[in-house]
Amino acid sequence: MSGQTSATGGITYTTSWGQSTSSEEVVYDSLIVDRSVGGIMRVRSSVPLANIKKIFKICHNVLTLAEKNAVHTFYTTYRDSDIDLLWKADTLHYAVRFVDVPKYIMLGGTYWKADLALGEI
Numbered sequence: 423m424s425g426q427t428s429a430t431g432g433i434t435y436t437t438s439w440g441q442s443t444s445s446e447e448v449v450y451d452s453l454i455v456d457r458s459v460g461g462i463m464r465v466r467s468s469v470p471l472a473n474i475k476k477i478f479k480i481c482h483n484v485l486t487l488a489e490k491n492a493v494h495t496f497y498t499t500y501r502d503s504d505i506d507l508l509w510k511a512d513t514l515h516y517a518v519r520f521v522d523v524p525k526y527i528m529l530g531g532t533y534w535k536a537d538l539a540l541g542e543i
Contacts, residue, residue, distance in 0.1 A: 434506045435496070435518075435540075441510045446479040450541070475542040477521060478509060482536040483529075490526060490534040497524050497538070507540055517543045 452468045482493065497520060507518045521541035526534050 433500050433503050434508075440482075442481040442483040444481045444483070445511075446481075447509065447511060448477045448479065450475045450477055476516070477542070478507060478516070478518060478538075478540045480538045480540065482538075485534045485536055487532050487534065490536060493524060493536045493538070494526075504543060505540065519543055 451474050453465055454468065455463060455465050457463055482489070485493070501520050503519070505518050505520075507516045508514075509516055518540035520539065522539040525537040527537075529535055
């Protein structure tokens with residue numbers, strides 16, 4: 423777990439255990455779907471295409487208690503900060519912030535799963 427300052431001055435989110443394959447990238451758009459009186463579907467957007475953002479749902483599977491605590495410490499320390507996220511799927515860096523509290527699931531014994539939601543700024 424790293425909370426080091428990146429070259430751009432932001433906080434970098436990196437871990438030694440990486441992102442699991444169940445992590446998700448969700449495109450956030452303001453599409454509005456409605457139907458006319460005649461039943462014809464109409465789709466419109468209130469956000470320009472250039473302003474479409476992503477929400478990253480990062481899953482960390484099989485964490486030890488110490489790694490789970492490191493994730494929680496990172497969240498409590500940087501929950502209101504801009505974070506530099508390296509998304510493993512496309513190897514691009516995104517400026518993100520936490521958009522929800524971490525969710526922890528006990529897997530049995532002393533192992534945990536952690537789910538984080540980070541939204542693109």
